[in-house]
Amino acid sequence: MSSIKLYNPGPVNVSTDTYQAMSSAMIGHRGSDFVNLYSDIHPKLQKLFGTNSPVYLSTSSAWGIMEAAVRNLSTKKVLNCCNGAFSDKWLDVSQRCGLEAESLSAEWGSPIDPVELDKKLSTGEFDLVTLVHNETSTGVMNPLKEIANVVSKYDDVLLVLDTVSSFSVVPIDADELGIDVVLTGSQKALALPPGLALFTVSDNALEKAKSTPNRGYYFDFLEFHKNWEKMMTPSTPCISLLYGLQHQLNKIFDEGLDARFERHEKLNQMVHDWVQLHEFNHFAPEGFRSKSLTCVANNKNIDVPAWIKRMREKHSLIINGGYGKIKGSTFRISNMGDESVETIQQMLEAITDTLEDS
Amino acid sequence: MSSIKLYNPGPVNVSTDTYQAMSSAMIGHRGSDFVNLYSDIHPKLQKLFGTNSPVYLSTSSAWGIMEAAVRNLSTKKVLNCCNGAFSDKWLDVSQRCGLEAESLSAEWGSPIDPVELDKKLSTGEFDLVTLVHNETSTGVMNPLKEIANVVSKYDDVLLVLDTVSSFSVVPIDADELGIDVVLTGSQKALALPPGLALFTVSDNALEKAKSTPNRGYYFDFLEFHKNWEKMMTPSTPCISLLYGLQHQLNKIFDEGLDARFERHEKLNQMVHDWVQLHEFNHFAPEGFRSKSLTCVANNKNIDVPAWIKRMREKHSLIINGGYGKIKGSTFRISNMGDESVETIQQMLEAITDTLEDS
Numbered sequence: 001m002s003s004i005k006l007y008n009p010g011p012v013n014v015s016t017d018t019y020q021a022m023s024s025a026m027i028g029h030r031g032s033d034f035v036n037l038y039s040d041i042h043p044k045l046q047k048l049f050g051t052n053s054p055v056y057l058s059t060s061s062a063w064g065i066m067e068a069a070v071r072n073l074s075t076k077k078v079l080n081c082c083n084g085a086f087s088d089k090w091l092d093v094s095q096r097c098g099l100e101a102e103s104l105s106a107e108w109g110s111p112i113d114p115v116e117l118d119k120k121l122s123t124g125e126f127d128l129v130t131l132v133h134n135e136t137s138t139g140v141m142n143p144l145k146e147i148a149n150v151v152s153k154y155d156d157v158l159l160v161l162d163t164v165s166s167f168s169v170v171p172i173d174a175d176e177l178g179i180d181v182v183l184t185g186s187q188k189a190l191a192l193p194p195g196l197a198l199f200t201v202s203d204n205a206l207e208k209a210k211s212t213p214n215r216g217y218y219f220d221f222l223e224f225h226k227n228w229e230k231m232m233t234p235s236t237p238c239i240s241l242l243y244g245l246q247h248q249l250n251k252i253f254d255e256g257l258d259a260r261f262e263r264h265e266k267l268n269q270m271v272h273d274w275v276q277l278h279e280f281n282h283f284a285p286e287g288f289r290s291k292s293l294t295c296v297a298n299n300k301n302i303d304v305p306a307w308i309k310r311m312r313e314k315h316s317l318i319i320n321g322g323y324g325k326i327k328g329s330t331f332r333i334s335n336m337g338d339e340s341v342e343t344i345q346q347m348l349e350a351i352t353d354t355l356e357d358s
Numbered sequence: 359m360s361s362i363k364l365y366n367p368g369p370v371n372v373s374t375d376t377y378q379a380m381s382s383a384m385i386g387h388r389g390s391d392f393v394n395l396y397s398d399i400h401p402k403l404q405k406l407f408g409t410n411s412p413v414y415l416s417t418s419s420a421w422g423i424m425e426a427a428v429r430n431l432s433t434k435k436v437l438n439c440c441n442g443a444f445s446d447k448w449l450d451v452s453q454r455c456g457l458e459a460e461s462l463s464a465e466w467g468s469p470i471d472p473v474e475l476d477k478k479l480s481t482g483e484f485d486l487v488t489l490v491h492n493e494t495s496t497g498v499m500n501p502l503k504e505i506a507n508v509v510s511k512y513d514d515v516l517l518v519l520d521t522v523s524s525f526s527v528v529p530i531d532a533d534e535l536g537i538d539v540v541l542t543g544s545q546k547a548l549a550l551p552p553g554l555a556l557f558t559v560s561d562n563a564l565e566k567a568k569s570t571p572n573r574g575y576y577f578d579f580l581e582f583h584k585n586w587e588k589m590m591t592p593s594t595p596c597i598s599l600l601y602g603l604q605h606q607l608n609k610i611f612d613e614g615l616d617a618r619f620e621r622h623e624k625l626n627q628m629v630h631d632w633v634q635l636h637e638f639n640h641f642a643p644e645g646f647r648s649k650s651l652t653c654v655a656n657n658k659n660i661d662v663p664a665w666i667k668r669m670r671e672k673h674s675l676i677i678n679g680g681y682g683k684i685k686g687s688t689f690r691i692s693n694m695g696d697e698s699v700e701t702i703q704q705m706l707e708a709i710t711d712t713l714e715d716s
Contacts, residue, residue, distance in 0.1 A: 238553030
């Protein structure tokens with residue numbers, strides 16, 4: 001059994017107290033115990049999403065809801081903003097659902113350009129835009145406000161936002177920015193095991209879903225809404241993860257949102273300082289860098305897999321050796337979840353120690 | 359926080375040792391730690407499914423795979439065998455996917471008639487049959503062998519079997535019976551928290567999926583297969599539940615399959631004896647009764663909700679007050695999972711004690 005600490009960008013380390021909460025006695029999902037649980041976590045989730053809309057609980061990874069969003073909301077053509085492994089794949093997934101879909105692409109490592117987006121949308125071809133806020137593969141945080149402002153100009157275009165690796169790390173203001181669907185997963189900054197996706201849907205988007213055919217059942221937004229009205233879920237939910245979520249939300253609000261955002265900023269800065277000290281480059285340009293993870297360009301051409309093997313063996317921890325087509329030419333270090341100045345310091349010392357062996 | 363013991367037919371009680379296993383340190387899902395975990399549980403799952411086909415892991419409830427099966431495998435018309443809440447709903451779900459679908463119905467409480475099935479299939483209209491082995495809502499176990507034999511006569515018709523509440527309670531021989539998809543969930547007899555579905559797909563069914571359009575991504579059988587070849591999953595899986603599954607499978611094979619089936623038979627008989635002693639009737643006819651739960655007809659017209667409230671308050675346990683249109687006119691008692699003669703005896707004493715207060 002592994003006991004390697006994870007500094008890859010998800011799944012991240014899960015604290016003992018979270019596992020403890022997840023071990024609460026099982027309950028039925030059609031009774032008051034479940035209603036009480038959902039009712040307790042719901043207002044806290046709304047605050048994190050920056051919305052007054054319902055927050056739904058999906059027993060799936062975030063990909064389930066990424067697929068659901070295009071399936072529920074597009075009857076015309078999807079514009080997938082593509083600038084990394086996950087956003088690129090969203091185009092493929094849209095097409096696999098039988099939908100018309102096209103990409104607005106930027107190079108991996110570059111952000112999506114709001115001006116280019118405006119040009120595309122002005123053709124009138126599209127009814128849905130998908131955007132990955134924080135491209136976990138490249139460490140690029142897209143300019144959300146500028147992009148949301150562009151989409152807001154087009155009344156018939158909905159915006160779906162993946163916040164998988166930015167949620168609870170930086171503020172998300174779904175209502176203020178007029179974002180129609182915001183979705184995230186449990187295994188990143190919430191520091192829960194994987195298996196739970198959370199999402200919110202605007203009134204406009206729910207209305208649109210009503211006229212979209214073949215939505216199916218498991219990921220039908222209208223089913224989520226119908227059950228949400230009773231504080232329940234369409235299918236049997238991942239109850240233990242919801243107990244874990246309740247616990248993590250209590251920790252988040254005990255810490256305070258501002259303090260939490262500042263902590264992530266500070267831990268991220270520690271990693272950035274390490275990058276500079278060791279004369280590595282960032283893969284993402286200044287001003288568009290994630291606060292939850294750092295994607296480092298391997299400009300010193302080190303043997304990344306060998307390095308990770310050494311840190312695993314000597315210090316029982318790992319970072320990530322890059323994703324997809326930039327595997328090896330980049331590496332990624334996460335500062336998400338329950339990490340502290342002490343643990344990030346220990347991790348940086350461990351990776352430095354094994355780097356110097358190179 | 360609830361600590362009520364659950365004798366409703368799922369989610370069922372989860373043992374402390376299972377929660378302990380679920381608390382194993384988090385691992386990444388794209389490395390050797392995950393491959394080792396999947397590789398360890400896979401042969402044991404094949405044995406329980408009675409198959410040499412791959413067993414796939416879906417981060418969803420069983421409904422996800424029930425929907426996936428019709429979406430991946432029907433291009434002509436689905437025949438949904440309907441004789442309870444869950445099998446009836448499968449027809450609705452098929453239609454919501456935009457598929458042609460029709461029901462072969464039996465009264466709630468009655469089994470599906472293989473002769474009627476044969477008549478339907480002889481029309482040549484159908485390419486897929488769905489069957490719920492053990493209707494959790496009515497306590498009816500359908501005559502699987504007879505039904506599978508009928509479907510086997512038709513080369514172009516695939517059979518999908520839901521074993522949600524029969525899996526690991528009675529033997530399932532997927533290969534011997536020629537069943538194309540067998541699926542189950544984690545929160546019934548496996549005594550894990552909900553959030554994980556397990557399923558197996560025959561070569562014929564995988565081949566059929568290749569020509570089925572708009573399968574999407576999250577539940578695409580071919581994606582499951584492609585990732586299975588590396589002992590991985592298409593999306594981030596519910597890792598903690600898989601550690602729990604590994605633990606439960608070890609317990610199952612330590613007990614021995616025959617001993618496990620016998621234990622469930624014995625515990626089920628204890629409930630049946632209680633039904634007879636207290637002069638209740640069974641909702642399901644003799645010969646078609648589930649071994650995992652008992653659906654009892656409320657022929658004595660007792661106030662079931664009040665009774666359940668009393669057992670909850672006095673003995674901190676509950677049974678279930680009936681499902682869907684037979685709520686109140688039936689009640690259900692589960693003997694699934696990690697229960698023993700002692701715990702079933704205690705439960706029966708507690709429900710008797712509070713019944714007598716009626």
